[in-house]
Amino acid sequence: MAKITFVDVTLRDGNHTYRHQFTPEIVHATAAALDTAGVDIIEVGHGDGLGGSCLHVGRGPSTDRQLLEAACSAVKRAKVGILLLPGFGLFADLEMAAEVGVSVARIATHCTEADVTEQHLRRAKDLGMFTVGYLISAGMASPEQLAEQAQKLESYGADYVNLAESQGHLVPGEVAARIRAVRQAVKIPIGFHPHNNLGLAIGNILAAVDEGATFIDGSLKGFGGGAGNAQTEVAIAALKRAGHEVEADLFGIMDAADIFAQQVAPQPMPVIDNDSLLMGYANVYGGYIHPVRHAAETYRCDPRALVLRLGERKVVAAQEDVVIEEAQKLSCTSTN
Amino acid sequence: MAKITFVDVTLRDGNHTYRHQFTPEIVHATAAALDTAGVDIIEVGHGDGLGGSCLHVGRGPSTDRQLLEAACSAVKRAKVGILLLPGFGLFADLEMAAEVGVSVARIATHCTEADVTEQHLRRAKDLGMFTVGYLISAGMASPEQLAEQAQKLESYGADYVNLAESQGHLVPGEVAARIRAVRQAVKIPIGFHPHNNLGLAIGNILAAVDEGATFIDGSLKGFGGGAGNAQTEVAIAALKRAGHEVEADLFGIMDAADIFAQQVAPQPMPVIDNDSLLMGYANVYGGYIHPVRHAAETYRCDPRALVLRLGERKVVAAQEDVVIEEAQKLSCTSTN
Structure with missing residues (x-):
């Protein structure tokens, strides 16, 4: 039975579902509820991370700084984190984030391109942040490829490596094989970020944890790209049912889900429609x-x-x- | 890798989501689409099965006979099935079903009460039907208890035993333990009917199949009691991805999901809300x-x-x- 660090990405990946229109008010109310519930890390920002707000992928109504300040002022114990894709996000963005109180930096790139994260991981580390190497579309790489990429991230000083299965394509056995290969290749902890295109977000989390993943991503009401993420309140219930230790309180996280839903009403929860199903199936x-x-x-x-x-x-x-x-x-x- | 017989329960369990208001028109259009897609068995009727239409649990606008005739006249190759809970359903209902062309009878009872199915299983068998012993709330019984109940069902002539995890409470390891215990106790095939309260309907299906289950239940768009069933189109995609053989065609079943959704519009798909999550968590x-x-x-x-x-x-x-x-x-x- 594992002790899980729960990373809620509602206020970042969930921004995709909300066409990147999260406001400081939504962020403040939701971050406060997540903090009260006992979630460990709260990731905040544009769906595509720091610097993501642009015409090409969707412009938000607020600056990154405004969203992050809203989150940092709302939390008492949780850490606030950001996602940064080098190219979208710059050193200056990282520095701004550190300045307003963000203490977790996840530096993301396609699963076979870990090289491009080195500079940003090192800069975040210099700024005193807890740093994470984040491999996007991890279902497109073999276990061996991911193990190799994870070794690079470890050598750049990443505090853990996160496998993001962005397409929701993998079945539990395939997730297990990838976590196992990475675990055998690096000493740092492993995280897992599922999507629900094949209805396996929660099943894949349990498979990942059984193989040694200890950082788990989810989002309230499942808000997130495609068919959505693992639904945080459901993931926490399932992890507890499977005997794992999660700091967050079940009733508290259910309250947070309600508070978030009220903030974004009448936006419906993501469901698995034929489009997202097919994209997941085809990877x-x-x-x-x-x-x-x-x-x-x-x-x-x-x-x-x-x-x-x-x-x-x-x-x-x-x-x-x-x-x-x-x-x-x-x-x-x-x-x- | 297993060969799966897929049992779609949209037109029976999905009737719960639609407050038991399915009409012969909805049944005919949906059954025709499921048949075209290649689904093996199509279960039809009130959410609580034959004779379920009553003031206590919800009265439907049509008789069982009208719904079953609509289904039987729509199919070219699929079998049409019914669910019967002894008490709600009577011998006369079984006889009517056989008369209009229903060829699969699933006789259901609480997971520790197999005894009450004997007479109806034998009567269905006498009527020439393919018969199934169906254990409700299978997550409330231990693997050993289920094995014992399955032996009874086998002795009554059931062609297979179906474990219905009605509360969506179990995690994959617990499902696997139950399928394994039943497999070791009986020679007849095993089926599995999940619910999605902990987001594990699809994950639990894959775990059940890995342990030897070969009959799998699902419903289009996830329609069904509580947080809904395994979403048929998603389950079929996930089974295919995991390398299993399913007769139904993926594009065909996606078409069926669309046709059904149009029939019941604007009824939204079931989602996991805090109520259904907690009921699943607590069993x-x-x-x-x-x-x-x-x-x-x-x-x-x-x-x-x-x-x-x-x-x-x-x-x-x-x-x-x-x-x-x-x-x-x-x-x-x-x-x-």
């Missing part, structure tokens, strides 16, 4: 849904067949040209 | 939520504490007097 990043729809319409092909093709091509973010290429091919096939 | 049957709310208000006690007490008391259906007794006790405690 295609959720952001591709709009380019897929557009290309399928333009080239009159089956969008579902197109998603499967993209999965076979193992597209990563920002390869929208492949969508058009495959749509054209499918279009030819269907008219022949 | 208390979903039907208790209304008596709990009423008693908590009357006796001014915390409804959540009351649910936990009911879980400790291991209440089964129709013990509403215990709700009042425990509410009174909690009320005294809190005023002292």
